[in-house]
Amino acid sequence: MQQLLSLFHPDQISIRHETRIAYSRDASRIHGECLAVVWPETIEDMIRLIGWAAETGNDLVPRGAGTGLCGGATPQNSVVIDSARLRQIGSIDIPANKIVVEAGVPLDLLNRHLKPFELFFPVIPGSHRSATIGGMIATNAAGLHAVRYGRIDEWVAEATLIDGKGIIHHLSAGDRGGIAGWEGITGMIVQAALHLTEIPQQRSLTLLCFDDLKGMLEEVAHLKANPSLSALEYINPQAAALVGWAAKHTLLAEFHSMDGKVEATIDMAAIWRARESLSARLTLAGFPISEDPQILPEAQESTLDWLAIQGIPVFGHLGVGIIHPRFLQGDPRILELYHRVSASGGQISGEHGMGLKKRQWASLAMKVKAQALKTQFDPQGVFNRGKLC
Numbered sequence: 001m002q003q004l005l006s007l008f009h010p011d012q013i014s015i016r017h018e019t020r021i022a023y024s025r026d027a028s029r030i031h032g033e034c035l036a037v038v039w040p041e042t043i044e045d046m047i048r049l050i051g052w053a054a055e056t057g058n059d060l061v062p063r064g065a066g067t068g069l070c071g072g073a074t075p076q077n078s079v080v081i082d083s084a085r086l087r088q089i090g091s092i093d094i095p096a097n098k099i100v101v102e103a104g105v106p107l108d109l110l111n112r113h114l115k116p117f118e119l120f121f122p123v124i125p126g127s128h129r130s131a132t133i134g135g136m137i138a139t140n141a142a143g144l145h146a147v148r149y150g151r152i153d154e155w156v157a158e159a160t161l162i163d164g165k166g167i168i169h170h171l172s173a174g175d176r177g178g179i180a181g182w183e184g185i186t187g188m189i190v191q192a193a194l195h196l197t198e199i200p201q202q203r204s205l206t207l208l209c210f211d212d213l214k215g216m217l218e219e220v221a222h223l224k225a226n227p228s229l230s231a232l233e234y235i236n237p238q239a240a241a242l243v244g245w246a247a248k249h250t251l252l253a254e255f256h257s258m259d260g261k262v263e264a265t266i267d268m269a270a271i272w273r274a275r276e277s278l279s280a281r282l283t284l285a286g287f288p289i290s291e292d293p294q295i296l297p298e299a300q301e302s303t304l305d306w307l308a309i310q311g312i313p314v315f316g317h318l319g320v321g322i323i324h325p326r327f328l329q330g331d332p333r334i335l336e337l338y339h340r341v342s343a344s345g346g347q348i349s350g351e352h353g354m355g356l357k358k359r360q361w362a363s364l365a366m367k368v369k370a371q372a373l374k375t376q377f378d379p380q381g382v383f384n385r386g387k388l389c
């Protein structure tokens with residue numbers, strides 16, 4: 001560590017016990033061993049750090065806000081690279097609706113910056129207050145408005161990656177296979193050019209409650225046919241009761257039109273606040289573990305029915321089939337859920353990534369692709385060792 005300490009200004013590196021404990025896990029609650037934390041400020045800092053890791057055989061773990069829920073940013077005897085000082089926001093290219101930002105920029109900070117220009121970045125995970133653009137790209141984040149805006153990879157025009165050999169890549173829309181969704185195993189994303197979109201002129205929403213799951217899923221299909229639909233969230237009876245709503249299957253549908261019943265900004269904000277409070281409320285209620293399967297439409301009724309019968313609280317982005325059943329740590333029904341999802345052709349992870357938590361569940365195709373990317377970008381295994389491959 002002495003050699004590493006000598007490479008950085010003392011305020012850019014820490015090996016203090018408290019720091020190492022604080023960086024020993026992400027929001028997944030999976031703990032690991034952090035050897036040191038480095039806060040790079042420039043590309044030269046990154047290249048020096050990668051050179052040291054390659055020479056000494058150390059593992060580097062990129063970290064944004066640490067809101068990841070699968071241990072992707074959990075170190076395993078690793079040096080954590082915190083992107084918190086990569087926070088430059090470039091000027092907006094108004095004619096092209098584009099902006100260049102550094103990887104450590106938190107999403108809400110970016111959207112506050114864009115608001116006066118009546119623009120926004122529309123990929124909005126539930127963790128939008130702190131999740132960083134780098135972490136979102138690395139996990140190919142989806143989120144609350146995925147039904148309209150899709151995943152982040154559709155919004156990245158170009159990204160700059162420094163790989164495990166210290167080589168800088170400017171990956172364009174066509175060749176960013178080494179970045180989006182690869183959870184930091186190919187290198188550190190330092191910057192990205194992002195497409196932006198206009199803040200909608202009209203917004204409204206509707207809350208719909210159902211006793212009957214089948215009827216609710218028919219309504220989902222009907223709502224998805226509305227071209228102004230901008231969010232379609234599901235809350236099951238167990239979760240709805242926690243926010244004081246009727247204990248029924250509930251849909252929150254938002255529109256970029258006046259098709260919804262609730263139009264007052266203040267009322268819409270209160271409904272979204274209740275929906276967004278669910279994660280923390282469920283943790284307090286004894287369900288801290290968040291899963292994120294993506295269920296095919298034909299399997300949604302049987303899966304949601306099984307979860308409700310089991311008394312498992314669920315919410316999520318049903319418009320794109322991603323749901324968040326919540327469990328107590330170690331609940332054996334988590335494995336049962338994985339088996340059910342795999343057997344019905346769904347994805348065990350719809351948006352959080354595989355990290356340490358689900359790496360043994362990665363498909364053979366995913367492992368083969370991860371290995372090929374590793375060989376291309378990080379043959380010495382400098383970045384995020386033991387994750388995905």
Ligand SMILES: Cc1cc2nc3c(=O)[nH]c(=O)nc-3n(C[C@H](O)[C@H](O)[C@H](O)COP(=O)(O)OP(=O)(O)OC[C@H]3O[C@@H](n4cnc5c(N)ncnc54)[C@H](O)[C@@H]3O)c2cc1C
Pocket residue numbers: 026027061062063064065066067068069071072073083103104124125126127130131132133134135136137138139140141142143144183184185187188189190279351352355384
């Ligand atoms: C309450 C809550 C709600 C959530 N809701 C959603 C949701 O709606 N949709 C969704 O997709 N996710 C959601 N998540 C999961 C998580 O917030 C997202 O995955 C988010 O994009 C991670 O961003 P981060 O900056 O916190 O990344 P981190 O947690 O720090 O890292 C995540 C992964 O990305 C890698 N990484 C981080 N930065 C870089 C970088 N600069 N270069 C290379 N690799 C990097 C890490 O090594 C790790 O593998 C939620 C999490 C919480 C706690």
